[in-house]
Amino acid sequence: MVKTLLKNKKLRFTAFRKEVLDVFLNTPNAVSIGDIEERLKQFDRITLYRTIKSFMEKGLIHEIVMPGDIKKLALCPAECSSVNHVHTGQHIHFRCKMCENIFCLDLHEFPEINIPKFKVDSIEIQGTGICNICS
Numbered sequence: 001m002v003k004t005l006l007k008n009k010k011l012r013f014t015a016f017r018k019e020v021l022d023v024f025l026n027t028p029n030a031v032s033i034g035d036i037e038e039r040l041k042q043f044d045r046i047t048l049y050r051t052i053k054s055f056m057e058k059g060l061i062h063e064i065v066m067p068g069d070i071k072k073l074a075l076c077p078a079e080c081s082s083v084n085h086v087h088t089g090q091h092i093h094f095r096c097k098m099c100e101n102i103f104c105l106d107l108h109e110f111p112e113i114n115i116p117k118f119k120v121d122s123i124e125i126q127g128t129g130i131c132n133i134c135s
């Protein structure tokens with residue numbers, strides 16, 4: 001699983017990359033850098049930041065910024081590729097007001113929004129409510 005994921009995104013397999021990726025794979029919701037640090041047994045902060053940066057550049061994970069200065073990271077959909085730091089795997093970000101977790105939700109059809117005269121790279125849709133675990 002981890003090996004294929006890394007290979008698909010043209011990232012070399014290392015024990016540390018696997019450890020970081022496992023944190024994402026074992027969590028249904030988006031995680032903060034602090035959450036990742038808590039789950040790693042031993043790590044060097046610079047290596048961790050570099051790992052996260054390369055994961056983001058390759059379209060393996062993406063950053064989620066929600067109102068209230070909330071910053072999280074989550075796995076990208078399989079079809080995502082990162083072109084000039086713009087991720088192509090479009091989906092919705094949902095914040096649960098009970099557990100405060102943030103989830104990436106896939107849509108069957110992402111609405112197409114045309115804005116005249118503007119060249120739009122991506123559109124972000126954010127929602128809030130109660131997640132499937134809390135409801």
Ligand SMILES: [Zn+2]
Binds near residue numbers: 059060087
């Ligand atoms: Zn992505």
Ligand SMILES: [Zn+2]
Binds near residue numbers: 101131133134
């Ligand atoms: Zn919840």
Ligand SMILES: [Zn+2]
Binds near residue numbers: 064075091092093105
């Ligand atoms: Zn997402």
